[in-house]
Amino acid sequence: MAESGSAPAPQAPAPPVVPAGNAAVAVLSAWLIPGLGHFYLKRRLRGLAFFVLVLVAVLVGCRLEGNLYQVVAGQPLTILATLASMGMGFIYFLLRYALHYQGNIMGAGYEYGTAFLLTAGLMNLLLVLDVWDIVRGKKE
Amino acid sequence: MSHFLLMVLYALVVSLFFALLWRRGRREQIKLFLQIFLGMVGGGLLVAWLMYPFPSGPPAPIP
Numbered sequence A: 001m002a003e004s005g006s007a008p009a010p011q012a013p014a015p016p017v018v019p020a021g022n023a024a025v026a027v028l029s030a031w032l033i034p035g036l037g038h039f040y041l042k043r044r045l046r047g048l049a050f051f052v053l054v055l056v057a058v059l060v061g062c063r064l065e066g067n068l069y070q071v072v073a074g075q076p077l078t079i080l081a082t083l084a085s086m087g088m089g090f091i092y093f094l095l096r097y098a099l100h101y102q103g104n105i106m107g108a109g110y111e112y113g114t115a116f117l118l119t120a121g122l123m124n125l126l127l128v129l130d131v132w133d134i135v136r137g138k139k140e
Numbered sequence B: 001m002s003h004f005l006l007m008v009l010y011a012l013v014v015s016l017f018f019a020l021l022w023r024r025g026r027r028e029q030i031k032l033f034l035q036i037f038l039g040m041v042g043g044g045l046l047v048a049w050l051m052y053p054f055p056s057g058p059p060a061p062i063p
Helices: A020-032 A036-040 A044-063 A077-086 A090-098 A110-135 B003-022 B026-051
Strands: none
Touching: A020 A036, A020 A110, A036 A044, A036 A110, A044 A090, A044 A110, A044 B003, A077 A110, A110 B003, B003 B026
């Protein structure tokens, strides 16, 4: 016997915010430059705030001469650390290949700087996921 | 820059980031910011206080 009118109708999933092609652009730009994905999705103030926060983390990390990870043979954990650092997108490659940033293991702030640099990369990876959620209509 | 200031700066950046990422309303953002920031700084001070009786020992060798 069917119940009369008490069962709620199943909610249809929210429609994607941008078309599929533009979704790829949003996600890629979010990774490439921190906050750019949000900026692209018209969340301009939030995008700017994220850009500033990630940039501050990178600048403090560099000022403290932290380690910008790269893969070291025989040390598999450096693969994960490198992927985390690469999360900061264009900035990683700018520091590594254009500015030849190395970090300084003898520096007083080496460990702190490394923490800041890793955090910057991980924060930007979270921003990429946030942009993906916005694109899929799961977040506003 | 002192260890404490670096810890505060780190907590500031991280808590601002997560407040903006996880909350949308201004009041909720401020609430989460304070929770994370005070949790990190207060937690750091608490751990430091708990470790105070232990000797620091010789510095770790540089690999």
